[in-house]
Amino acid sequence: MAKDSSFDIVSKVDMPEVTNAIQQAQKELSQRFDFKNSKSSINLEGEKIILVSDDDFKLSNVVDILESKLVKRGVSLRALEYGKSQSAAGDTVKQEVKLVQGIAQEKSKLINKALKDSKIKVVSSIQGEEIRISGKNKDDLQAAIALLRKEDFGIELQFINFR
Known part of the structure; x- marks a missing residue:
């Protein structure tokens, strides 16, 4: 599995x-x-x-x-x-x-909505001031990162702990 x-x-x-x-x-x-x-x-x-x-x-x-x-x-x-x-x-x-440190709740919801609307097969969960994105395929995760870099959420986003 x-x-x-x-x-x-x-x-x-x-x-x-x-x-x-x-x-x-x-x-x-x-x-x-x-x-x-x-x-x-x-x-x-x-x-x-x-x-x-x-x-x-x-x-x-x-x-x-x-x-x-x-x-x-x-x-x-x-x-x-x-x-x-x-x-x-x-x-x-x-x-x-x-x-400004951390992702505010409203911004987190916007990021989740953008990922859901894109139909990329990933699951996002808000964990305090950060968001965890997971998926079975690493290519889907790469596509999610590319999508989020392209969008403007008004804050600087960093992508960490890629596993």
């Missing part, structure tokens, strides 16, 4: 890469002439990045610097969820950027 093959779909952020990108962005902020004597900073607090700057224009430049460093380190910008910029102490503006 053939054993079922399976893989997991997750959406995770590589935190060491995020930390490295933030350190590089902080270094660039300290060296750039247009940020001289500015109160701009980038800090990582748990799974949130706190951006602070003098005004909205400089804040948008800080966001650009952060995004460029994250892209260079291989972190997807889809994993960032931007909050509203708000006034902070000392004539500054502050913005929180949340790092």
